[in-house]
Amino acid sequence: MVFSSVVFLFRFLPLLFIVYYLVPGRGKNLVLLLGSLFFYAWGEPVYVLLMLFSTVSDYIHGRLLGRIRGKRAAKGILASSVLINLAVLCFFKYADFLIQTFNTVTGMSVPLLALPLPIGISFYTFQTMSYTIDVYRGEAKVQKNLLDFGVYVAMFPQLIAGPIVKYRDVEARLHNRKADVENISDGMKRFCFGLAKKVLLANNIGELWVLVSEMNPGEMSALTAWVGIFAYAFQIYFDFSGYSDMAIGLGEMLGFRFPENFRYPYISASVTEFWRRWHISLGSWFREYVYIPLGGNRKGRLRQLLNILIVWTLTGIWHGAGWNFLLWGLWFAFALVLEKLFFGKILSWLPKAVGIVYTMLVVLVGWVLFALESPGRILGYLRVMAGMGGRLADAEGFYLGRQYGVLFLIAVLAATPLFGRAAEGLRKSRTGPAIALYRFGEKVIPAALLLLAIAGIVDASYNPFLYFRF
Amino acid sequence: MEEKRSAFFTIMLLSAIILIFTAADFIQGDRTFSETENKLLADRPEWSWDSLIEGKYTRDYETYLTEQFVGRDKWITVKTYLDLALQKQEINGVYLGADGYLIEQHLPGTYTDVEETKKLLLLDKLVKRWDATVMLVPTADNILTDRMPLWAPYYDQADFLEKAALQLGSEHYIDVYSALRRHAAEEIYYRTDHHWTTLGAWYGYLAWAESLGRRGDLYGKNAMQPVTADFLGTLQSKVNLDVQADSIFWFPETAEYPVTVTYDLKDIRSSCYEESYLKTKNKYGFFLDDNHAFIEIDTDYHNGKTLFVIKDSYANCFVPMLIPYYEKIYVMDLRYFNGRLFRFMEGYEPEEGMDVLVLYNCIHFLEDFAYLE
Numbered sequence: 001m002v003f004s005s006v007v008f009l010f011r012f013l014p015l016l017f018i019v020y021y022l023v024p025g026r027g028k029n030l031v032l033l034l035g036s037l038f039f040y041a042w043g044e045p046v047y048v049l050l051m052l053f054s055t056v057s058d059y060i061h062g063r064l065l066g067r068i069r070g071k072r073a074a075k076g077i078l079a080s081s082v083l084i085n086l087a088v089l090c091f092f093k094y095a096d097f098l099i100q101t102f103n104t105v106t107g108m109s110v111p112l113l114a115l116p117l118p119i120g121i122s123f124y125t126f127q128t129m130s131y132t133i134d135v136y137r138g139e140a141k142v143q144k145n146l147l148d149f150g151v152y153v154a155m156f157p158q159l160i161a162g163p164i165v166k167y168r169d170v171e172a173r174l175h176n177r178k179a180d181v182e183n184i185s186d187g188m189k190r191f192c193f194g195l196a197k198k199v200l201l202a203n204n205i206g207e208l209w210v211l212v213s214e215m216n217p218g219e220m221s222a223l224t225a226w227v228g229i230f231a232y233a234f235q236i237y238f239d240f241s242g243y244s245d246m247a248i249g250l251g252e253m254l255g256f257r258f259p260e261n262f263r264y265p266y267i268s269a270s271v272t273e274f275w276r277r278w279h280i281s282l283g284s285w286f287r288e289y290v291y292i293p294l295g296g297n298r299k300g301r302l303r304q305l306l307n308i309l310i311v312w313t314l315t316g317i318w319h320g321a322g323w324n325f326l327l328w329g330l331w332f333a334f335a336l337v338l339e340k341l342f343f344g345k346i347l348s349w350l351p352k353a354v355g356i357v358y359t360m361l362v363v364l365v366g367w368v369l370f371a372l373e374s375p376g377r378i379l380g381y382l383r384v385m386a387g388m389g390g391r392l393a394d395a396e397g398f399y400l401g402r403q404y405g406v407l408f409l410i411a412v413l414a415a416t417p418l419f420g421r422a423a424e425g426l427r428k429s430r431t432g433p434a435i436a437l438y439r440f441g442e443k444v445i446p447a448a449l450l451l452l453a454i455a456g457i458v459d460a461s462y463n464p465f466l467y468f469r470f
Numbered sequence: 471m472e473e474k475r476s477a478f479f480t481i482m483l484l485s486a487i488i489l490i491f492t493a494a495d496f497i498q499g500d501r502t503f504s505e506t507e508n509k510l511l512a513d514r515p516e517w518s519w520d521s522l523i524e525g526k527y528t529r530d531y532e533t534y535l536t537e538q539f540v541g542r543d544k545w546i547t548v549k550t551y552l553d554l555a556l557q558k559q560e561i562n563g564v565y566l567g568a569d570g571y572l573i574e575q576h577l578p579g580t581y582t583d584v585e586e587t588k589k590l591l592l593l594d595k596l597v598k599r600w601d602a603t604v605m606l607v608p609t610a611d612n613i614l615t616d617r618m619p620l621w622a623p624y625y626d627q628a629d630f631l632e633k634a635a636l637q638l639g640s641e642h643y644i645d646v647y648s649a650l651r652r653h654a655a656e657e658i659y660y661r662t663d664h665h666w667t668t669l670g671a672w673y674g675y676l677a678w679a680e681s682l683g684r685r686g687d688l689y690g691k692n693a694m695q696p697v698t699a700d701f702l703g704t705l706q707s708k709v710n711l712d713v714q715a716d717s718i719f720w721f722p723e724t725a726e727y728p729v730t731v732t733y734d735l736k737d738i739r740s741s742c743y744e745e746s747y748l749k750t751k752n753k754y755g756f757f758l759d760d761n762h763a764f765i766e767i768d769t770d771y772h773n774g775k776t777l778f779v780i781k782d783s784y785a786n787c788f789v790p791m792l793i794p795y796y797e798k799i800y801v802m803d804l805r806y807f808n809g810r811l812f813r814f815m816e817g818y819e820p821e822e823g824m825d826v827l828v829l830y831n832c833i834h835f836l837e838d839f840a841y842l843e
Contacts, residue, residue: 005532
């Protein structure tokens with residue numbers, strides 16, 4: 001089930017929350033777990049068993065670790081947990097990619113498995129791994145209650161697209177949490193903003209990218225290519241961060257505090273900064289469970305650069321089983337290494353605007369690698385962007401820019417902290433009218449956005465059938 | 471305290487939106503048919519374990535919920551007005567042109583050279599075998615260029631038509647494009663529908679008469695009479711906006727003398743106009759009773775001449791104008807015909823031979839023109 005659907009907004013959401021708030025005490029976790037399993041099974045009626053398997057497996061590993069903590073065997077149990085998680089992830093996500101690569105290299109033709117990717121598998125396997133690792137390290141207590149642990153893994157808000165919540169971040173609240181009126185109201189508002197980002201911004205500007213990505217790069221002007229990749233940059237940002245907002249909002253309504261996942265990444269003045277603002281929960285996961293255990297920056301320059309390379313190779317293929325994702329990760333590793341070595345220093349001397357433009361360029365080239373899967377199309381597209389592919393501008397590029405101009409303007413503003421700061425300014429000013437305006441806006445704006453988003457969701461299925469087409 | 475109260479109201483407002491529409495959606499019964507979308511709406515899917523495990527059940531259930539959602543038409547209108555507020559000039563593949571013109575979008579590059587050539591060679595075979603005349607009518611985006619949104623891209627049919635003229639030879643090709651271009655400022659296409667108007671067809675008729683050396687003065691422009699003033703066509707359905715309706719005109723002279731019209735070999739009527747359609751949404755069906763595989767028209771003009779028309783729906787308002795020129799007119803829509811075309815035509819060809827006319831708009835021609843010899 002996705003959040004931006006009629007079935008979620010007008011069936012699942014009201015029912016779950018009414019029951020959740022009515023049921024007292026410990027019963028809430030049972031409601032949340034059953035609801036979450038239903039939520040997942042709605043989209044994955046078979047793979048829900050796989051998720052249950054992962055849950056039970058890591059629960060047992062956790063219990064075992066609790067018994068023999070500190071002993072040598074603990075290492076083996078941790079290894080077993082991590083191996084099982086990675087094996088599941090590899091089998092469902094990377095098997096075909098590996099087979100394909102193997103076939104290309106050897107010239108053989110091992111048949112592909114063609115398994116559909118279980119929704120959210122990359123997210124929940126990373127979550128459960130954080131649990132066993134933390135228990136092994138003694139940074140989290142063993143969870144003896146299977147129900148509480150099940151809630152941690154399956155919890156519907158972040159199950160499908162993050163943020164990746166580390167076990168110890170929610171440990172205390174799994175057992176004992178409270179959502180007061182202000183939490184619920186903040187959560188609801190956050191949800192509405194997220195929904196609007198997804199439905200009104202991402203989906204609409206995504207139409208433009210669909211148009212451009214289907215064109216032949218050979219017949220495209222540079223203007224069209226730039227308009228297209230900007231559209232994609234906004235689509236993926238508002239889609240992903242909107243989803244995170246909805247997850248964080250729903251979590252807050254349940255009494256959880258999920259970590260922030262995005263902090264206006266497109267205003268970053270360096271790639272290093274960009275990755276502190278983009279998909280923060282994934283970056284911090286890799287940092288904590290890969291980069292630092294590998295030695296981080298404590299084992300000399302060379303080792304650090306190697307560690308960066310390893311982390312970004314993994315980050316790349318975490319996003320998808322394809323060479324272009326690997327390339328995408330390495331592209332960022334390259335920029336990050338340069339910034340570590342000397343470029344970061346230079347950037348800090350230059351005006352911030354230069355840094356923002358440079359970062360945007362690196363990121364946009366990254367999106368080309370990310371969004372277009374075949375090497376031919378990627379190269380063709382980059383060539384056109386560089387102005388080496390024929391015309392610099394044509395009517396089509398102007399037309400697309402004109403059609404989506406207002407949306408672009410809104411997207412640019414919404415990608416900066418501007419609106420948030422304006423609201424904050426009103427709230428903190430102690431004058432009566434400003435506060436009144438804030439109080440009015442904080443209710444009416446989310447409500448209006450919610451209504452418009454519903455219109456967007458219903459309209460997406462608008463498909464007049466023209467039987468008298470002739 | 472103040473904060474708490476404000477938060478409480480926020481919760482009330484936002485939950486009210488969700489709960490009210492949830493409740494209303496439960497109360498409202500299912501519709502089977504949507505007038506606006508002109509289609510059957512999804513039904514509650516049938517439950518079975520198999521369909522659940524395949525993922526089909528939940529998918530269908532979502533379609534069902536969304537298509538039956540309370541106030542569906544209103545929500546769609548809200549979204550359309552939101553798009554307008556964002557200054558968009560195209561909705562659902564339709565350009566919002568100047569003067570209230572809705573213009574169907576056909577993007578450049580939709581048809582490759584090879585596809586164009588294939589269709590033209592197929593047409594050429596028919597033309598050479600039957601010594602046929604061809605009228606390929608450009609769509610509105612190519613003619614009403616002044617009314618298109620600024621910079622709007624369109625599939626340029628002028629190039630394609632040049633190729634067609636060259637392939638078929640000028641004795642077989644009637645240049646409708648130039649005829650319509652000359653009158654681009656007039657009402658030659660509907661504002662809310664993708665067809666040409668009766669006036670547009672009349673300019674086509676003039677080009678036909680001139681090209682074949684026939685009299686072209688049987689009807690004057692002023693003889694056109696309206697039959698309805700509230701036609702909202704297919705393009706209006708696509709954008710679902712409140713726009714000004716079109717009028718449909720006809721030439722009463724074409725019905726002056728009795729005709730016998732036989733639809734699909736069985737259904738015999740005494741007119742090639744069907745007024746009943748004017749009460750439905752599909753008012754263009756007034757001409758030649760909407761779409762039929764095969765129509766035979768017997769006229770009162772006993773000149774021994776026969777015409778065989780192979781056509782799309784653009785011809786529906788055009789064919790009646792040719793009634794005074796022929797004793798018999800056969801009209802064939804290839805989309806509904808599976809037999810061998812040439813053999814079928816031979817069956818209807820009188821000893822003294824017959825004229826053959828192919829009339830399509832360019833897009834329908836490229837999409838749908840196909841036959842077996």
